[in-house]
Amino acid sequence: MVFAYEGNATPQSLYHNLPPDAARIVIWDYCVGPYLLDPFYAQTEAGRRTGVAGLRQMAPDKFFQSEYYAKHYSRTGIRDEIGVFAAIGPRRVAVISFARERGQPIFSARERAKLAEVGPVIEALMRAHWGVSAARDALANPAHSAVPPLQVLLDRIAGGVLTPRESEVIAMVLRGYSTAAIGANLVISDETVKVHRKNAYRKLSISSQAQLFSLFLKALDESSTSGREGHAVSLKKRG
Template sequence: MGIDLEKLFEILAPLINGTPMNDEAVGSTFRRLMSALMTFDYVVVFAYRGKERPLDLYSTFDAKDHVLFVSLYQAGPYLLDPFYHAACAPKPGVWRMRELAPDRFFSSEYYRTYYVRTGLAEEVGFFVTVSEQVTVVLSLMRREATGVFGPAEFALLKKAEPMVAALVRHHWADLDRRFDAALANMGRSRRKAVHPPADGVWQHLNLTEREAAIIELVLQGHSSESIGLKLGISTGTVKVHRRNVYRKLGISSQTQLLSLYIKNLGQ
């Protein structure tokens, strides 16, 4: 697909005067900009701040897919998403999902029971930091029938990153306030929000801090070797902790672990 320069300049023209736009207008502008460069199936834009529930800023899903890609995701699975962890790092720029995923992500239970249901061939994200704590991730998704983004397409996305970052920082500059408002609407203070849903799960299941750290990395798709490197402990020690946690929880598989995790997120 060739670049439609006429369409691209037409889209860019209204942005020059800096008129503030709402979420739908910003998201639609991003979608139109990207569609002038290449084809894709979906767009979704989330804002992340720590482990708080991400803000759904824009998406192009129909009602059925919105439940899977947005509503269900916001309920807790985002905590296991490689894009979420890259946003928290943060890692600004343009990234493929497979560049950010842990070494066992594509064989993890999270991938098999949740992510694979999306039917995606690939997801690429623009990671834009808008404040000290907030990162906006604008995802372009392709289904299996469309195929992955080729090297030339990915290189073009990287060239477009400064333009996308400028768009996001100008029009989504007040996201800290919106996160605070979302917490206020839930009747929770900013101070209490530092205890995220996942932390509550581990406390409810009576895991130690070390056990919780290891099991969370297991669910994210890290191998025992990767966990050992991240935590500075031996692979053997990781395996011992995993066995102890499984015995403590009365489970024998990662399938049961994920089920227990999701079940307890809301408690």
């Protein structure tokens, strides 16, 4: 599967070879908004435009115990994944993902190294096939619907009362970061992380990550365009 990311705009599916049932979850449900919690999207959001990265090497430390993984990612049937990143425009980054399904072995260090060796060739092919010049970018990739950034979604359902740090902390909780990892990333103590999370949960009237994820889905429903509302609702029900 190949996705194109451009800021906080809805990802575009450039290509996939998945059967319809799998594509509904991996492609179309994903594009409704769960991509906001995806480690591959997070890499592009952080500015990555090139290189090869494996899911298990870049995912947050508690990703596989997160509500996002339990309610969405596990439904994809994907056990492991490697992505090749390529800048295909002034603002666009394409990621081609190679996935292993449940029941298959995870990618070995040797396999990851081999893919890294040919990564530059794959990137060049991606740029040649999907790339656009700065002059053609606006015409080739017109503005399309966007889901607000994760912190904005969460703060919106809290009535705008979350502090920037509280929004930042609970966004990282949703993405699968532990208290220690959040503290290390934000350069604050574990106790300070716990205080921000507790205050955010109180303002949101929740007490668990499961309830936080439910609020995330609710926010997606409210932010979805009319053409995508059915997907957001179906994701919530199947979760």
